[in-house]
Amino acid sequence: MRKSIANSIMNTVRDLNKSGIVDDITMRNIEKLCVPEVQDYPPEKIISLRKRLRLSQAALASLFNISPSTVQKWEQGLKRPSGPARKLLDIVERKGVEVLI
Helix, strand or coil, X not given: CHHHHHHHHHHHHHHHHHXXXXXXXXXXXXXXXXXXXXXXXXXXXXXXXXXXXXXXXXXXXXXXXXXXXXXXXXXXXXXXCCHHHHHHHHHHHHHCHHHHC
C-alpha cells in the first residue's frame, strides 16, 4: 500500500512539475523523500547477489562490518538480515559494491 501511495504522490507532483506549478528543486526534494521500500532478502537472493558481485562470504562480511558466520547463517536461512543490513544489501544490489568502498 505504501508503494501505491508513493506512486500516486510522485505522479501528481510530476504532473504539477510539467505544468510549472512545482519547480525542479522541489521535484528533486520530493523524489528523495519517496525512497523505495527495502525488500526482503531470503537466502537464495543473498547467495545470488554475493556470487554476482564475485565476493566470498568473508569479503561480504568485511564490507558490512559483520562476522563471516553471520553471512553463513543468512545463506543457510538460520538468520535473516535486519534493518541496516537489509538496507546495505539493497544499496549494494542497486548501486554496486563501489558505494561501500
